[in-house]
Amino acid sequence: MNKWVRAHTNIALIKYWGKENEDLIIPKNNSLSLTLDAFYTDTSVTFDDALTEDELILDGDKQDARTLSKVQRVLDEVRTLAGLESKARIESINHVPTAAGLASSASGLAALAGAASQAAGLDLSDQELSKLARIGSGSASRSIFGGFAEWIKGHDHDSSYAVPVDDAQWDIGMLFIIVNDAKKDVSSRDGMKRTVETSPFYDGWLNSLDADLSAMKQAVSYRDIEQVGQIAERNALKMHATTLGASPPFTYWTAESMKAMDAVRELRKLGYTAYFTMDAGPNVKIICRQSDLSALKQELSKTFEDKQLIAAKPGPGLHLLN
Numbered sequence: 534m535n536k537w538v539r540a541h542t543n544i545a546l547i548k549y550w551g552k553e554n555e556d557l558i559i560p561k562n563n564s565l566s567l568t569l570d571a572f573y574t575d576t577s578v579t580f581d582d583a584l585t586e587d588e589l590i591l592d593g594d595k596q597d598a599r600t601l602s603k604v605q606r607v608l609d610e611v612r613t614l615a616g617l618e619s620k621a622r623i624e625s626i627n628h629v630p631t632a633a634g635l636a637s638s639a640s641g642l643a644a645l646a647g648a649a650s651q652a653a654g655l656d657l658s659d660q661e662l663s664k665l666a667r668i669g670s671g672s673a674s675r676s677i678f679g680g681f682a683e684w685i686k687g688h689d690h691d692s693s694y695a696v697p698v699d700d701a702q703w704d705i706g707m708l709f710i711i712v713n714d715a716k717k718d719v720s721s722r723d724g725m726k727r728t729v730e731t732s733p734f735y736d737g738w739l740n741s742l743d744a745d746l747s748a749m750k751q752a753v754s755y756r757d758i759e760q761v762g763q764i765a766e767r768n769a770l771k772m773h774a775t776t777l778g779a780s781p782p783f784t785y786w787t788a789e790s791m792k793a794m795d796a797v798r799e800l801r802k803l804g805y806t807a808y809f810t811m812d813a814g815p816n817v818k819i820i821c822r823q824s825d826l827s828a829l830k831q832e833l834s835k836t837f838e839d840k841q842l843i844a845a846k847p848g849p850g851l852h853l854l855n
């Protein structure tokens with residue numbers, strides 16, 4: 534019986550946006566994230582000589598070849614490392630509130646790296662697991678770790694992996710405002726590629742990252758939630774600014790995203806510590822004190838429906854389930 538492995542999703546406070554090497558998924562810059570308890574993926578892998586092709590069953594449904602492609606990068610690497618030839622059956626369950634419209638590639642590919650290496654009899658270090666998850670999806674490299682993690686960009690497969698930064702066992706949380714669950718027009722993979730290739734703002738973004746990253750690491754080490762929030766919000770806005778300069782231009786923001794960002798600014802006027810970040814989609818995530826989560830939810834329920842508001846706390850790293 535193969536074991537089930539669980540990985541939680543993470544949200545970047547210093548964003549990954551652009552690849553130096555698209556094939557190996559080596560990023561242009563280091564990124565830093567917080568792993569969260571509220572969203573996770575459970576995965577089990579079986580290598581079986583009787584199979585004629587790899588299969589992915591996600592939430593009970595067999596997935597098509599396109600969805601399999603990220604997964605196969607990871608499986609192929611595991612087969613190479615373990616000297617295996619058999620095809621694999623992957624069963625995966627996403628624990629993301631329905632209609633949340635949140636990307637699950639970080640938790641999904643991290644759980645796959647753990648489950649596939651375990652099923653192949655490999656005993657990989659966290660660093661090796663992070664590299665394995667990375668070749669499936671960049672952000673998954675960070676989901677091997679709980680709390681805050683930094684993905685060190687490196688320059689080749691062996692030097693590009695995430696490391697733990699801080700266990701986040703302090704008063705920090707995130708509140709998600711789910712504004713739209715529609716499938717996005719521009720995937721993050723295509724969006725970052727277009728931005729790197731065509732946006733004149735991309736260099737400005739890259740040039741500002743060292744300062745943001747070192748300020749963020751200092752703020753995390755001081756447990757300074759105000760600074761963490763301020764730096765994260767500025768960093769996210771700069772990332773999103775690069776997409777407006779791309780050709781053709783695009784944005785992940787919708788009118789509802791703007792409304793949510795305004796609501797966060799209003800929370801600040803009320804005296805709360807509340808800053809937003811956004812990823813390759815319209816949803817808005819609020820960085821706040823864990824001890825304020827209920828109060829913020831109540832405040833925001835004047836503007837948004839309860840089902841749009843999901844509270845999250847720092848979550849654990851990759852682990853086996855009993």
Ligand code: 2P0
Binds near residue numbers: 547672721811813
């Ligand atoms: C991040 N995002 O740091 C950034 C911020 C979206 C915006 O990582 O192409 O699914 O598989 O490496 O990891 C989303 O991109 O992209 C992402 P690939 P991924 O979280």
